[in-house]
Amino acid sequence: MERTVTTQAAVKKSSSIAQVRYVCAMGASHTVSAIPGAIPIVHCGPGCADKQFINVAFYNGFQGGGYGGGAVVPSTNFSEKEVVFGGAERLHELIESSLKILNADLFVVLTGCIPDIVGDNVPAVVGEFQKQGIPIVAAETGGFHGNNFIGHETVMQAIIDQYVGDYSDPKEQGTVNVFSLIPYQNTFWRGDLAELKRILKGIGLKVNILFGSGCAGVREWKEIPKAQFNLVASPWLGISTAKYLEEKYNQPFLHLPTIPIGAKETSAFLRRVGDFAGLKKNRVEKFIQDEEDAYYRYLEDFSDFYAEYWWGLPATFATVGDSAYNLALSRFLVNQLGLIPAKQIITDNPPEQYREFIRNEYRHLATDVSAKAEFEEDGYVINEKLRHTDFGHKPPIIFGTTWERDLAKELKGSVIEVGFPASYEVVLNRSYIGYRGALSLLEKIFTTVVSSSA
C-alpha cells in the first residue's frame, strides 16, 4: 500500500510527524517519578499522563510505573467546566488530598496544555503550600512548549529553584552532580546511571546521580549546591541546567558530550573527569587499571568468536536515536569495533544552538573517520533516508527503535532497539555504557547477529 519514493530529493519536509520518538514536555512527569520518593501531580486533561506513561514507561522496555509514577499520579483531569472557569481551585483541592493520601518527600506539579492556554495561575496555588513549608514545586510543561527533553530541564530547574533553594556555604571537594541520560525516555537509564555512578565513585568522587535507585532521593537534591562541580555527560541535554547552577551557586561544570562506552572511551572519560576535579592520579589510574584488566579478559575470550565466526559479521551500521545514545554508540562502534558509520540520524530535536556543535562531534568520530549527523524526527523521512543509504554488500545493523524493525527486514539487516520506543526489549537493570555495559552491548549485538542465522 505504501508507495516507495524513488529518490531522496522527493522526500518533502513536513511539520507533521509519523512514528513518534519523544513525547511532550509534560512527559517529564517521568523525570519526577525517577527521583526516589518524589511524586508528580499533573494539572491537565484526563489521558495526558496515562497515555505518556503507557508508552514511555510500558511499551518502552516495560520499565513500569515505579513508586509514584504510572497509575499513582494525581491528576486534575480537566473537564469542560475548568476549561471555562479555570482549574486553580480544583488543583488546590487535589494537592490538599494528595498530601493526605500519598507518601512523598517531594511533589512536583506539572501543567499540561489546557491550564497553559487558559492561563491558570499555578505558581500562586503551589506557592500557598510552599509557604506552609510543604515540599512542592510547580513546572510549566504544556505540551505545545516543546518535547519531554525540554520538559526534563524545566522540571530539574524548577526543583532546584523552588525546593533546593539558596546556598552560599563552602563547596565539598570531590563531590559531583551528574546530568546525563533522560530517565524512562532512555530505555536503559536505570542500568546506565548505576554504571555511571559506579565508575565515578571508583575514581574517588562522591556522586549525586539524582535519579534511579542509586540516588538517595530528594535529600541528594538538597546536596546539589555543595558539590564541587557539575558533570554534563551528553551532547546537549543538561547544559542549560549546568549553566543555571553555575550562575546560581557559582559551580563550574565539565561538559563531556560522549557518554562513554567500552574501556577505551571510559578510561579517557574518567581521566578527564579526574583532571577537572583535581583527583589524585594514582587513585584514578588504579581504578582504570583494575577495570580494564577485567574488561579485556572478557574481550579476549570474545575474540575467538570475533575472529572465527565465519558466517559474516556486519561491517556498516546506522544509528537512529536521541543525540546522547547516538553519539555514544557511534563512537564505540567506530573506535572500538571498527564498524563503518553509514547513516547517523538524531531524533530528539536538539535546540538550534547546539546543532553545529553536535555535527562537529560526528565529523571527528575518530582520527580517520568522519560521519554526518542528520537531524530528523519524522519517521517517514527517517525510513526513506535509511532505505537510500549505501550499506555496502553486507547486511547492515541498525541501532534504532521499534519503528525500524520492518525497514531492517527490508534491508535484510538487523535492528538493535536502543531507544524510545523499544517495545521488543524487556529491560530491568541492563546497561550499555561504561565498562560493564559495553560487554552487555557486545552480547546484545552479536546475539542478534547470530540469531539471524537460524
Added chain:
Amino acid sequence: MSSVNLKSPEVVIREIRLGSITGFQGNAENLVKKSHSGTLEDAPRSFSQCTGCSSGQAFCQLCMIPDAAVINHAPIGCMGDANGFNFVYRVGQMERRLPASSGRYFSSNIGESDTIFGGTETLRNAIQTVFERVYPHAIFVTTSCASGITGDDVESVTNEMTEKLKIPVVACFCEGFKSKIWTTGFDSAYHAIVRGIVKPPKQKTNRVNIINFWGSHIFDSLLHRLGYEPQYVVAFSTIGELEHISEAAASIQVCQTLGTYLGAALEQVYGVPEIKTSPGYGIAGTDEWLRELGTVLDRRDEVEKIIAEGHERVLPELVKWRERFKGKTAFVTAGAAHGHALIAVLRELGFEVKGAAIFHHDPVYDNGCAQADMLARDVKDYGDIQNFNVCNKQAFELVNLLRRTKPDIFIARHGGMTVWGAKLGIPTLLIGDEQLSFGYDGILRYAERIAETLDNTEFVTNLAKHSTMPYTKWWLEQDPYAFLGGDMIVESY
C-alpha cells in the same frame, strides 16, 4: 433510547446521551435499580488519579483499519500512545497471518504558534503530506484539548480536503476534557465511521457484524453453521469492508461499552438489527443470547440444537471446575460491560466475587433495551454483589478495597491497575482477548487460565514481602470511598 444524528459532526457525550457516571459505591443490585428507574447520579471525587481520555479510545478503534491513516491534530504528547497501539496492531497481524507493518499514525505536531494563531493550516498541510506519502483509502483526523480550546475549525478543513483529495477525510471529535467517560471516544470513532465511511446498503448480505476490539475469531464456526459470514469490525476491516457494514444481516456486541453507539447507529440509520440482549457470558446468559441470535437470524431450531450440544459438552466439565474453585474469592477491575461479563463467568465457575472496581456505568445503552444490561443479568442469575465500586481507574480506591477484601484472585482487563494485586501478593490475571470467555466454551477456557494463575503464587507472594506502597497508612485505614461524594467534596468532578 438515544437518537443518532449523523448531521452533527460531534457525538453527544455519554454523560448526556446515556446518563453515564464514573463514581458510585454500594451494591450492584442498588446500582441496577437506580439505573433502571432513572435516579442514578454521579458521585464526584475530591482526589483523582490520571485516567484515560476520549482521544485515546477513538484512536484505539481507528488505528487498526489497515488501509486508513490517522492524524492526531495535537501537540506531540497526545500521539504518545502510537507505539502502544502499534504493538497491539502488530500482535493482531501475527495472529491473522498478515504481513508485519507499522500503523500509519501521524501527529500534526501543534506548536506554540498554532495555539496562538490557529492550527488549521498546519492540519491542512499534514493531511496533504500524509495523502502523498502513504496513499490511504481514508484519513481520520482526531482532535485534542489544544485544538478544541483554540477553536480550530477541523470540520471545514476535513470537508475541504475530502473534496480535494477524493478520499474520505473524516473529523473525529474526541477532546479529552469534553467527557470524563473516556469510552465516549469509541462513540466518536464510530460516529466518524458511520458519517464518513459507511454507505447506504445496496443489497442485504449474509454477513454479521461483530463489534469487537481485536480478539480471537470465536464466532466463525457458530455463524458458518447458521449460514452466515462474520465481519469483525473495526480492527482489521478495510475501508472497503466498512463501507458495506450497513448491508449486514445483524450486529453482534461482545461488549456494549465498546459498541453501544455503532450497533444503535447501524440499526437506526440503516436498519441492521442489533442483537440487543446482553452478550453471551455464563450459561444462562449464553442461552438467552443464542436464542435472540436465532430469532434475529431466523435460525431458531438450529440454535436450540447448539444450546443442547453446548450444555452437554460443557456442563459436566463445569461441575469439575466448580468443585476445584469451591470457596475461592475474586475481585474484578475492568471497563463496564466487560467487567460485568467477567463477573458472570467467575460466578458460573463458583467464585464468590467480593467486589469490583468498574471504570464507569452506563445506566442504559443507545438501544434503550433493558435486556442489554449485563449487570442486571449478573444480579438476576447469580445474586447481588457487594463492594461494587464505579471507579475510573482510581488505583487508590482499588488498593484500599483489595487490602480489605483479600480475594484469592484479582482479575483485570486493563493495564496500570493489575500490578496492585501483584504488589499485595494476590495472584493476578489480565486477559486482553475479550472474546476468550465468551459462550459455553469460553467459561472453560477462562477456567483454565484462572487455574494456572491460582497455581502460580510464588512470584507474587515473594514480591509482596518486598514491594513498596505510595499510599499513607492513614489512607489505607480510611473508608475506601472517603473521597467519593459526601462532605469532603467542594465541587463536582
